[in-house]
Amino acid sequence: MPEVVSFAAPYDVALVPCDPQPLVPGSVRLRTWYSGISAGTELTAYRGSNPYLTRTWDPERRLFVEGDPTFGYPVQGWGYSEVGEVVEVAADVGSPAVGQVVHGIWGHRSEAVVSAAAVRDRVWNADDAISGTFARVGSIALNAVLAAEAQLGDRVAVFGQGVIGLLATRLAVVSGAEVVAVDTVPERLEAARAMGAAEVVIASVDGGAGAAIRAWCDGGVDSAIELSGNDRALHEAVRSVVVDGTVVASGFYQGGAEHLRLGEEFHHNRVRIVASQIAGTPVRLGPRWDQPRLVRTFMEQVRRGRVDARSLVTDVVEAADVAAVFERLDRGDPSILQAVLRFPAASGTT
Structure with missing residues (x-):
């Protein structure tokens, strides 16, 4: 049965x-x-x-x-x-x-x-069957990295170092970006280092990660990817980017967002917040990218050993x-x- x-x-x-x-x-x-x-x-x-x-x-x-x-x-x-x-x-x-x-x-x-x-x-590959379970979560991470337009020479902050966040960290590094990883759990930040993060920031329940990131990179990161689904983290992501920077909201946010304050850095730094959700790929990529391509691309990185x-x-x-x-x-x-x-x-x- x-x-x-x-x-x-x-x-x-x-x-x-x-x-x-x-x-x-x-x-x-x-x-x-x-x-x-x-x-x-x-x-x-x-x-x-x-x-x-x-x-x-x-x-x-x-x-x-x-x-x-x-x-x-x-x-x-x-x-x-x-x-x-x-x-x-x-x-x-x-x-x-x-x-x-x-x-x-x-x-x-x-x-x-x-x-x-x-x-x-x-x-x-049947000999590494368990890695096949990452196809969907890996494509979610890749979709977020594409939305952030991470490229060679960029500095990118990734908030939330759960599985998808760690994969996003690795994919941004593979794309040529310098990544700062943010999380509340020290062990996850160690994993982010293993994935290639150049810097890590331990997040506090009282905030402050945005200021720490700006101090690290002297003025803010080019883009930030938020994957924890926490509205306080989303607010700190907004605080972390340069003027006219991009924040990719890829977490699954539940309920309200009392800690997201749009009258502060969001307004004064003209921050662009874009949603990333696996049902669609970034509009700027047009019909060239779709869900099957996300899966193929990510799994090829796994197959080649670029993503562990x-x-x-x-x-x-x-x-x-x-x-x-x-x-x-x-x-x-x-x-x-x-x-x-x-x-x-x-x-x-x-």
Whole structure:
């Protein structure tokens, strides 16, 4: 019997049985090996703070409006960082083939039927399968770096050194920028150094990171990327950039923003704040860039060894123990960086 991670209610998550999906023309059946947890997004389902759970999303007007929630509990199939083996293909599918390992998005479930086209170009190395779980989070980080227009000779501040922040730090360094990394956790700043950060700043609950960054680079960084989802960090990012600088707001901000003050540095330094969200790439890049290109580009950096994604994995836990790992993430356990769920089909793999 297949199994899926299910959020039954806020703070109530478990691995539960589910019905098998039928194989249809043009599809393949996958057995999941590993599924990475993207803590920032997934904690919104765990805590019940995701706007889809409290309001109605109007896709035509692209507005959240009052009304019945767009979806409610139980929330199943959350997750977008999976790696698994092709175990069955429809009669009309030539590739991928049975036995190949692919990465993609099919949620925290032991088995899934997906379009063959969705994973045809995502065959991955079975000997380093766990690195395939970084495809989506890596593309989110790359999207933010592209939005920041980081290039050779630039100075870039990256606020939030969780998994996506660390990947953004590394990708900005690979792009030729000099990076200052900001976080509240010393161990994460050590990881940022390993990713190539030239300087690190320990963030305080009372602020001050913006001033520290300006002192380090004598006048401000060219751009700042905010990935923590904290409005105080977003305000400090605004304080850190040069006149006419760019701040990329890439975190998933929940609720209000009482610490973001737009009458101060934002106004007087003419700071540009741009949103970065994986549903779209920066407008200035036009049709040349899309989500598949983000994924291909990031995974090629992993394949070539320019980005060491595997080093960010701190916890590989059995999928049945999902409740325990979410409890640790919710209370902010500093020892967790990237947690990955392992399904039974991964037995004997790396």
